[in-house]
Amino acid sequence: MMKQVQRLGKALMLPVAALPICGILMGIGYALAPAAMAGEVQGFVASGMAYKIGFFLIKAGGALIDxxxxxxxxxxxxxxxxxxxxxxxxxxxxxxxxxxxxxxxxxxxxxxxxxxxxxxxxxxxxxxxxxxxxxxxxxxxxxxxxxxxxxxxxxxxxxxxxxxxxxxxxxxxxxxxxxxxxxxxxxxxxALVTVGNAIVSIDAVGAGIYAFLNRLLIPTGLHHALNNVFWFDTIGLGDLSHFWAGDVTGQNGVTWSLGMYMSGFFAPMMFGIPGAALAMIHTAKSNKKKVAIGIVTSAAICAFVCGVTEPFEFAFMFLAPVLYVIYAILYGLFTVAAVLLGFRAGFSFSAGLTDLIFSSTLPAAANTWMIIPLGIAAFIVFYVVFRFAITKFNLKTPGREDDDEDDETQVVLANNDYTTVAATILEGLGGKDNIASLDNCITRLRMEIKDNTLVDEKKIKSAGVAGVMRPSKTAVQVIVGTKVQFVADEMAKMLK
Known part of the structure; x- marks a missing residue:
């Protein structure tokens, strides 16, 4: 079961690779046009050239995120x-x-x-x-x-x-x-709406359970069920709608501490995710640090500025599902802490810097300065917990996949004629008739073969590959390096 989950995780990396640009575009866009998040409020004017450029970039990033x-x-x-x-x-x-x-x-x-x-x-x-x-x-x-x-x-x-x-x-x-x-x-x-109703009565702990379930359910889309219970008026609660209407606790039917179901998301999204991203970069294999940086850095910036977390979350949730559960638990813990410490902020979009600025002068906002100590704590805790879990349990976060051996990206092929390289490898595998299937990962060719006695490793290595691995009698992996896609494409043509 775990292998299927990790295979799905690798498949998800193809569409996830398109998401980092969203973080960059939306981060720059909201910096130029903060009013685009909630309209002309709190002194931010929705006009001018900066606003138009920012709005354009936000929509460009949103084209993929949405x-x-x-x-x-x-x-x-x-x-x-x-x-x-x-x-x-x-x-x-x-x-x-x-x-x-x-x-x-x-x-x-x-x-x-x-x-x-x-x-x-x-x-x-x-x-x-x-x-x-x-x-x-x-x-x-x-x-x-x-x-x-x-x-x-x-x-x-x-x-x-x-x-x-x-x-x-x-x-x-x-x-x-x-x-x-x-x-x-x-x-x-x-059923999740019912669960939401049940945990409303347990105050700060209930808010923490909600935050935990909110993150845990992101892959399924079922977090919307809980969001509608706590943020909107599904059961007469409406933490978000009352907050932005300018209400306060004790007025207009607000019987709970207004903002308690939003406040806890700010520290994890703004500071926790950057801490976790840094842990992933530090624990990535030396030859894959640039890959890890490319995947998680822009995602962390996006989370900090505008609270869009999906580019970061989908980059590892299926590769390391255990780590994702830990990630959700940390949200729950920081939400309990935020509620008990009296930090209150709200969002109209998500818990990023822009919404924090917007909500800081609303009547229900309280102790917004506490985002600094909470944020520092979140950065440290997320970094330490992620780094410990990744190294202790050898979790396959970006840059740590099994396919990436230390020397695989340093491969120097015999020449840059990929057709010749592919032909040499194919000959060493016993010819096209001996290949049952061909696939490739980031650095390796993966073949299922019919007769393993026909495999000539010396011939394969003459193409300049780093090595040959034979996980089973019918499986052969050839370590080609980062140019594997070009070799795989040429070999696929030969097999046809």
């Missing part, structure tokens, strides 16, 4: 495909479109009119375009591609044979998945 689930549908499908063929991406898109359209509120309320009368169920289907559905669509698309890409149909249906068959099968399976989710999704969503 459609992250769709990126996952396509990217995960391609990542899981054995030969990384684009047909798998099409299948993932087919699955996404099929499930999200079939489970849209207008459709489900027509099929089952009783749903329209249930506010929680309608809310559940209103949040159906989420990361979980995107990842599920990618898994369905990738699995269907691997299973049916070589399907041979009767002559009168031969046009739909092979890869053309994949999208059709994916669509049919996605219909079944949507039918199952039609009943399962609102039950799970409603």
């Amino acid at each position: 459609n992250m689930a769709l990126l996952f549908a396509v990217g995960v499908a391609v990542g899981l495909a054995k030969d990384k063929d684009g047909t798998a991406g099409l299948a993932g898109l087919v699955s996404w479109l099929m499930m999200t359209k079939l489970l849209a509120p207008a459709v489900v309320s027509t099929i089952m009119p009783s749903i329209a009368e249930n506010e929680i169920k309608m809310l559940a289907f209103g949040k159906i375009e989420n990361a979980f559905i995107g990842i599920l669509a990618g898994i369905i698309g990738g699995a269907c591609y691997n299973k049916f890409k070589d399907t041979k149909l009767p002559d009168w249906l031969s046009f739909f044979s092979g890869k053309r068959c994949v999208a059709i099968v994916t669509g049919l399976i996605s219909i079944v998945a949507a039918a199952i989710l039609l009943f399962v999704w609102p039950i799970i969503f409603g």
